[in-house]
Amino acid sequence: MIDAENKKICIVGMGYVGLTLAVVMAECDFDVIGVEINPETVARLRGGKAHFYELGLQSRMARQLKRGKLKFETPEEAVGARECKVFVLTVGTPLNDEGNPRMDMVERASNYVADVMPDGSLTVLRSTVRLGTTRKVVKPILESSGKKFQLAYCPERTVEGRALEELRSLPQIVGGLTDDDAWRASRIFQRLTPTTIRVSTLETAEIIKLLDNSFRDLFFAFGNEVALLAEAAGLDGIEVIHAANTGYERTNIARPGMVGGPCLEKDPHILAHSFRDFGFTPRLISNGRALNEELPGIVSQMILDWAGENSLPPDVKVSICGLAFKGRPETDDLRGTPTQLVIDAVRRDFPSARLFGQDFAVKDTDARTLGVEPASIEAAFDGASVVVIANNHLGYSRINYEDLSSTMNKPALIFDCWDCISADSHDFSEGVTYLRFGSVKAWSGR
Numbered sequence: 001m002i003d004a005e006n007k008k009i010c011i012v013g014m015g016y017v018g019l020t021l022a023v024v025m026a027e028c029d030f031d032v033i034g035v036e037i038n039p040e041t042v043a044r045l046r047g048g049k050a051h052f053y054e055l056g057l058q059s060r061m062a063r064q065l066k067r068g069k070l071k072f073e074t075p076e077e078a079v080g081a082r083e084c085k086v087f088v089l090t091v092g093t094p095l096n097d098e099g100n101p102r103m104d105m106v107e108r109a110s111n112y113v114a115d116v117m118p119d120g121s122l123t124v125l126r127s128t129v130r131l132g133t134t135r136k137v138v139k140p141i142l143e144s145s146g147k148k149f150q151l152a153y154c155p156e157r158t159v160e161g162r163a164l165e166e167l168r169s170l171p172q173i174v175g176g177l178t179d180d181d182a183w184r185a186s187r188i189f190q191r192l193t194p195t196t197i198r199v200s201t202l203e204t205a206e207i208i209k210l211l212d213n214s215f216r217d218l219f220f221a222f223g224n225e226v227a228l229l230a231e232a233a234g235l236d237g238i239e240v241i242h243a244a245n246t247g248y249e250r251t252n253i254a255r256p257g258m259v260g261g262p263c264l265e266k267d268p269h270i271l272a273h274s275f276r277d278f279g280f281t282p283r284l285i286s287n288g289r290a291l292n293e294e295l296p297g298i299v300s301q302m303i304l305d306w307a308g309e310n311s312l313p314p315d316v317k318v319s320i321c322g323l324a325f326k327g328r329p330e331t332d333d334l335r336g337t338p339t340q341l342v343i344d345a346v347r348r349d350f351p352s353a354r355l356f357g358q359d360f361a362v363k364d365t366d367a368r369t370l371g372v373e374p375a376s377i378e379a380a381f382d383g384a385s386v387v388v389i390a391n392n393h394l395g396y397s398r399i400n401y402e403d404l405s406s407t408m409n410k411p412a413l414i415f416d417c418w419d420c421i422s423a424d425s426h427d428f429s430e431g432v433t434y435l436r437f438g439s440v441k442a443w444s445g446r
C-alpha cells in the first residue's frame with residue numbers, strides 16, 4: 001500500500017530522467033503527472049509517443065497512459081500538479097558558455113513547485129547539481145511560499161539505454177533536510193527498488209552523484225592515458241590493456257576511446273566548480289576530464305595525418321559511423337557527442353569534403369544537426385576514402401568488413417576509435433588501411 005500522502009506524484013521535466021522515472025513510478029502504482037515546459041513535447045507524450053529512444057520506453061509509456069496512471073501537462077495548465085503532494089525535479093543542469101553549471105532551470109522549477117504545492121508536501125531534487133544546491137537554492141525558494149514542506153535529494157544514477165531496468169534494481173541514495181524528510185523519500189523509492197541508502201545530509205547525497213560520474217570519467221581517462229603512453233613508447237596499448245586485465249582482477253583498465261555524453265562532459269566540472277567555495281581544487285578528476293577532452297583532437301589528428309600522407313582530394317568522401325555519444329547500451333542521444341569534434345576537424349581541413357554519418361539508433365533529421373548527410377552502413381562505405389567508427393555500438397563488431405571495404409575509394413582508411421573490429425579475423429580489401437586508437441599497429445588489406 002502506498003501512503004495516501006505519497007500516492008500522487010508530480011515530476012517536473014520530461015527529459016531522459018523525468019520520463020523514464022515517470023513510467024516506472026506509474027508501473028509501481030503511483031498516480032503520476034509529468035510536467036514539461038515544452039508544449040510540443042507534452043502534445044507528443046499525450047499522443048503516446050516518447051520523444052527519445054530508450055529501450056522499452058515507448059510501449060511501457062503507452063501502457064501507463066492507457067491505464068490512466070500517467071498524465072502530462074504544461075506548468076501553465078497545473079491541473080493535476082495541484083492535486084499532488086510529492087514533487088520530483090528532473091530539469092536539466094547543463095554548463096553555461098563560461099563552463100559553469102546553470103541553475104536557472106532548477107530555480108524556475110522550484111518556483112513552480114512553491115506555487116502549486118500544498119502544505120505538507122515533499123520535494124525531491126533529482127537533477128545533478130552543484131554541491132549545496134538543494135539547501136541553498138531550492139530550500140529558500142520553497143520557504144518563500146510560506147507553506148510547510150519537506151525536502152530531499154535523491155540522485156538519478158541510471159545509465160542511458162538501461163534506465164527502466166536500473167530504476168528497479170539500483171540502490172537509491174536518499175539525503176533529507178531532516179530524518180523525517182529522508183524517511184518519506186525512502187518510503188517512496190522503496191516501491192521501486194530493493195535498496196535505499198539513507199545518508200546523513202543533503203550534501204552527502206549530492207556529492208555521491210558527482211563522484212559517481214567523476215569516477216567513471218577518470219576510469220576512462222586512465223585507459224586513454226595508457227593508450228597514449230604505450231604509443232609514446234612504440235607499444236601496442238590495446239595489447240597492453242588486454243594482457244594486463246586478463247585473469248588478474250586487481251587490474252581493470254578501460255578500453256581507450258573518446259568519452260562524452262551529457263553527464264560525463266559536465267559532472268566533473270560541476271564537482272570542481274562546487275569546491276571553489278571551499279578553496280579546494282580537485283587534481284585527479286580535473287586532469288582526467290582534461291585528458292578526455294583532448295581525445296577527439298588527438299583522434300582527428302591521426303585521421304588527418306593519414307589523409308595528408310595519402311594526398312586525399314579536397315572533395316574526399318568521409319563517413320562517420322556511430323554518431324551518438326556511446327554505442328553501448330544503445331542510445332540516440334547526441335548531447336555531448338565527441339563525434340561532433342571529429343566532424344568539425346575534418347570539415348576544417350577539408351572544407352569541400354562530402355561528409356556522411358551513419359548510426360543504428362539516431363534519426364536522420366537528428367544526424368543532420370551534426371553537419372553530416374545520413375547514410376546506411378553500405379552507403380557510408382561506398383566510395384568513401386575514410387570511414388571512422390566513432391562509438392562502440394555492437395553492430396560494428398558484426399559487420400562483414402571484407403565486403404564493405406571493397407566498395408571504398410582506394411587508398412582508403414578505416415579508423416576504429418573503440419577497438420570494435422577484430423582486425424585479425426577480417427580481410428580488408430586491397431588498398432585499405434585499418435587503424436585503431438590505442439594501437440600502433442596498422443593492418444593493410446590484401
Ligand SMILES: NC(=O)c1ccc[n+]([C@@H]2O[C@H](COP(=O)([O-])OP(=O)(O)OC[C@H]3O[C@@H](n4cnc5c(N)ncnc54)[C@H](O)[C@@H]3O)[C@@H](O)[C@H]2O)c1
Nearest residue numbers: 013014015016017036037090091092093108109127128156
Ligand atoms: N540523461 C541521463 O541519463 C542522466 C542520468 C543521471 C542524471 N542526469 C541529470 O538529470 C538532470 C536531467 O537530465 P536529462 O538528461 O533528463 O535532461 P533533459 O534536458 O533531457 O530534460 C530536462 C527536461 O526538463 C524540461 N524543463 C526545463 N525546465 C522546466 C520547467 N521549469 N518545468 C518543466 N519542465 C522543464 C526540459 O524542457 C526538458 O524536457 C540533469 O541534471 C542531468 O545531469 C541525467
